[in-house]
Amino acid sequence: ELKVEQNPLFLSMQEGKNYTIYCNYSTTSDRLYWYRQDPGKSLESLFVLLSNGAVKQEGRLMASLDTKARLSTLHITAAVHDLSATYFCAVDIRRGADGLTFGKGTHLIIQP
Amino acid sequence: GAVVSQHPSWVICKSGTSVKIECRSLDFQATTMFWYRQFPKQSLMLMATSNEGSKATYEQGVEKDKFLINHASLTLSTLTVTSAHPEDSSFYICSARGDSITDTQYFGPGTRLTVL
Numbered sequence: 001e002l003k004v005e006q007n008p009l010f011l012s013m014q015e016g017k018n019y020t021i022y023c024n025y026s027t028t029s030d031r032l033y034w035y036r037q038d039p040g041k042s043l044e045s046l047f048v049l050l051s052n053g054a055v056k057q058e059g060r061l062m063a064s065l066d067t068k069a070r071l072s073t074l075h076i077t078a079a080v081h082d083l084s085a086t087y088f089c090a091v092d093i094r095r096g097a098d099g100l101t102f103g104k105g106t107h108l109i110i111q112p
Numbered sequence: 113g114a115v116v117s118q119h120p121s122w123v124i125c126k127s128g129t130s131v132k133i134e135c136r137s138l139d140f141q142a143t144t145m146f147w148y149r150q151f152p153k154q155s156l157m158l159m160a161t162s163n164e165g166s167k168a169t170y171e172q173g174v175e176k177d178k179f180l181i182n183h184a185s186l187t188l189s190t191l192t193v194t195s196a197h198p199e200d201s202s203f204y205i206c207s208a209r210g211d212s213i214t215d216t217q218y219f220g221p222g223t224r225l226t227v228l
Contacts, residue, residue, distance in 0.1 A: 033217075042220060043219040092217075099146040099148070102157075103155065104154070
C-alpha cells in the first residue's frame with residue numbers, strides 16, 4: 001500500500017522567512033504533484049514533477065523530486081502572507097491509471 | 113488550461129434522500145475521471161475511478177451500491193449518493209484526466225454535501 005507522508009503537518013512562520021515542507025512516499029514513482037488548497041476551496045495545481053532530479057520554481061515556491069530517496073520538497077522563500085494555505089503533495093504510481101494518493105497536508109500560516 | 117466543473121457546488125438534503133453530483137470536463141475529453149472525498153481538516157481520499165463506457169473501480173471500503181458512479185460520455189461523470197446519511201456529509205471533489213503526455217489531473221471546484 002502506498003503511503004505518502006508530509007511534514008510538518010502544521011507550520012506557523014513569519015513573513016520573510018524561508019522554510020521547507022517534506023513529502024516522503026513508500027513506493028517507486030516518478031510522478032509527484034504539489035497542490036494548494038485555500039479554506040473551502042478545491043485544489044490549485046502548483047507543480048508536476050515527472051522525473052528524478054526535477055526542479056520547478058514559481059515565484060517564491062520551488063519544488064524538487066528525488067525518486068531514489070522517494071522524497072520531494074517544497075521550499076518557500078521569503079514567505080508572504082498570501083502564501084498561507086494548506087499544501088498537499090500527491091503521488092501517482094501508474095501514470096494516471098490510478099487516482100492520486102495524497103499526503104495529509106501541511107497547514108501553513110504566515111504571520112505579518 | 114483545462115477546466116473541470118462540478119454541479120452543484122453545495123447541497124443540503126434530508127437523511128434518506130439521494131443526491132447526484134455532476135463532474136464535467138469543459139474543454140477536453142476525459143477518458144478517466146476520479147472521485148475524491150475530503151472530510152473537514154483532512155486530506156483527500158480516492159473513492160473511485162471512473163472510465164468512460166465501463167464500470168467504475170471503487171477503492172477498498174467504499175460501498176459501490178451507495179456511491180453510484182456513471183461515466184456516460186467523455187465529458188461527464190456523475191456520482192449519486194444514495195440514501196444519504198449525516199456521516200456522508202463531506203466535500204466531494206472530482207478530477208479529470210485527459211490524454212496529454214503528462215497525464216495531469218485537473219480538479220473540479222468541489223461539492224459540499226450536508227445531510228441533515
